[in-house]
Amino acid sequence: MQNSVSALTLRIACSSCNLRELCLPVDLSNAELEHLDALTSIKRSYHRGDFLYRSGDKFTSLYAIRTGFFKTQVLHEDGREQVTGFQMAGEIIGLDAISSEIHACDAIALEDSEICELPFDQLEALSRELPALQRHLHKIMSREIVRDQGIMLLLGSMHAEERLAAFLLNLSQRFAARGYAANAFELRMTRQEIGSYLGLKLETVSRTLSQLQSNGLITVHNKSIELSDVRRLFDLVGQHPAAPL
Amino acid sequence: MQNSVSALTLRIACSSCNLRELCLPVDLSNAELEHLDALTSIKRSYHRGDFLYRSGDKFTSLYAIRTGFFKTQVLHEDGREQVTGFQMAGEIIGLDAISSEIHACDAIALEDSEICELPFDQLEALSRELPALQRHLHKIMSREIVRDQGIMLLLGSMHAEERLAAFLLNLSQRFAARGYAANAFELRMTRQEIGSYLGLKLETVSRTLSQLQSNGLITVHNKSIELSDVRRLFDLVGQHPAAPL
DNA sequence: CATGTATTTTGACCTAGATCAAACGCAATT
DNA sequence: AATTGCGTTTGATCTAGGTCAAAATACATG
Numbered sequence A, B: 001m002q003n004s005v006s007a008l009t010l011r012i013a014c015s016s017c018n019l020r021e022l023c024l025p026v027d028l029s030n031a032e033l034e035h036l037d038a039l040t041s042i043k044r045s046y047h048r049g050d051f052l053y054r055s056g057d058k059f060t061s062l063y064a065i066r067t068g069f070f071k072t073q074v075l076h077e078d079g080r081e082q083v084t085g086f087q088m089a090g091e092i093i094g095l096d097a098i099s100s101e102i103h104a105c106d107a108i109a110l111e112d113s114e115i116c117e118l119p120f121d122q123l124e125a126l127s128r129e130l131p132a133l134q135r136h137l138h139k140i141m142s143r144e145i146v147r148d149q150g151i152m153l154l155l156g157s158m159h160a161e162e163r164l165a166a167f168l169l170n171l172s173q174r175f176a177a178r179g180y181a182a183n184a185f186e187l188r189m190t191r192q193e194i195g196s197y198l199g200l201k202l203e204t205v206s207r208t209l210s211q212l213q214s215n216g217l218i219t220v221h222n223k224s225i226e227l228s229d230v231r232r233l234f235d236l237v238g239q240h241p242a243a244p245l
Numbered sequence C: 001c002a003t004g005t006a007t008t009t010t011g012a013c014c015t016a017g018a019t020c021a022a023a024c025g026c027a028a029t030t
Numbered sequence D: 001a002a003t004t005g006c007g008t009t010t011g012a013t014c015t016a017g018g019t020c021a022a023a024a025t026a027c028a029t030g
Helices: A031-036 A120-129 A131-157 A160-177 A191-200 A204-214 A230-237 B028-037 B120-130 B130-155 B160-177 B193-199 B203-212 B230-237
Strands: A043-045 A051-054 A061-067 A069-075 A080-087 A106-109 A112-119 A184-186 A220-221 A224-227 B042-046 B051-053 B060-069 B069-075 B081-086 B106-109 B113-121 B184-186 B218-221 B224-225
Touching: A031 A120, A031 A131, A061 A120, A061 A204, A069 B120, A069 B130, A069 B160, A080 A160, A080 A191, A080 B130, A112 A120, A112 B218, A120 A131, A120 B120, A120 B130, A131 A160, A131 B081, A131 B120, A131 B130, A131 B193, A160 A191, A160 A204, A160 A230, A184 B069, A191 A204, A191 B120, A191 B130, A204 A220, B028 B120, B028 B130, B060 B120, B069 B193, B081 B160, B081 B193, B113 B120, B120 B130, B160 B193, B160 B203, B160 B224, B160 B230, B193 B203, B203 B218
Parallel strands: none
Antiparallel strands: A043 A112, A051 A106, A061 A112, A069 A080, A069 A106, A184 A224, A220 A224, B042 B113, B051 B106, B060 B113, B069 B081, B069 B106, B184 B224, B218 B224
8 A cells, every 4th residue: 555655756556556567567476576576666747749758868767657648759860750650558669779778769749748757777686687577678678679670661662551451450559459439439640740651741650540441441530549340450451460560 | 829620620729819809708808718718619610601500490699700600681582582681700609599598580691701609508597607607698699689770770771872771881890809900891792682681672782883983972782882972971871970870 | 899819620732752573683593 | 605593783664761840738836
């Protein structure tokens, strides 16, 4: 039981977090989980539009998303921007900063959100004590590499329609893993942000969504999406429904 | 001094490897380096075209490239392929397989090559003992994530000419870091492989190289490349020469 | 509720790169 | 030297998606 907490620096125990099935504690025994509570993980709140960190900031911590939705983006010097990912509850962000100890991208809240700040030094020290945590941390980083390779495949060799289908199916699967409806959800990001992520212009995103709708694969009403024919969406990306993106 | 070795399972000591400035031992003290020698790292040779591993193979080890050149590629079910990277001496490959313990891509030698096989269980165990090694392993993984994000930016928002310029400058910098000439080198890969990596067709790669040549930025003779005007190449990618790709 | 601002949709047109096809160069083989 | 075969270059066309512009819709704020 937690008491006498400040609003800004509420210490959070992983063992009592309802995201423990998705987040850092995956694969840890109860005994190990208690050790993880030794981590001084701080809960913080962000409003829509707030920066969790900025490119160039000194790296100290990874961040586990408790609630809400973030995007990460890299800015090119000439003003071009590339959204590199959309992150939701249970996902860990900040991994790109470990290499240089300086954040390489911006992380921005797309809706009001809460995160757990995980001081990386402590996380490393603890993972020397807990092999299961060490392995899981490695898996999280490796998973990010695999994800990025999937996006490279998408950007390098898929058409607009396939990119959108893959994007929507990926969101669907991640919502489903969190207990939300897989076939109907609200987009948290603009067409422009989707386009940046998928290497398309916002007009193309809009047109392609309309086209998927008129072909009966989805229903779009502004930011609300319904997947009407998941089978044909999977056909479009040339994947079996079992395989994650 | 090493004696009585078999051709296939030569044990290699990191402490006596001339790649230690680039590879796993970076940032380790001499004392730590000796511990790293406890790792049963096995040297193996591959011929041009050989697979180091295939997508679907069980993951056991990371691989450090001692000499030679590799490509990694992911194959889409419908036959599309995407080259996800070209790797040279001192670079570590196989990181993508940690997450699922199954390799997610193919790794293929582009010329006769030698690698060090690094059993991952042992590497993890050792990195629990050596914080500097642990940190370095994390940095290697993080650097791969940053690299992938750079490619996402390239694929998502750059034109053919910019992609080729960025590609050539990146190779140049990596050759330079290994003591080779920065401004003249041989490509180890085909136009088709470059195209797959950069999200372009091989004809576009060829045309764009010709165009860079006629603009005086490079000289191309088949696989041999000379960077004639590095300054303007950097201008093209909108980067200052100091910044790595 | 009215007004101003951002986002989305849709249309008309344009272009970078894809596609298709042919010729060329170079290395290995006979 | 001729043959074969792969990789590369170059040309002629085509098209998916970009660009530019305007209208429609949603959203925020006084």
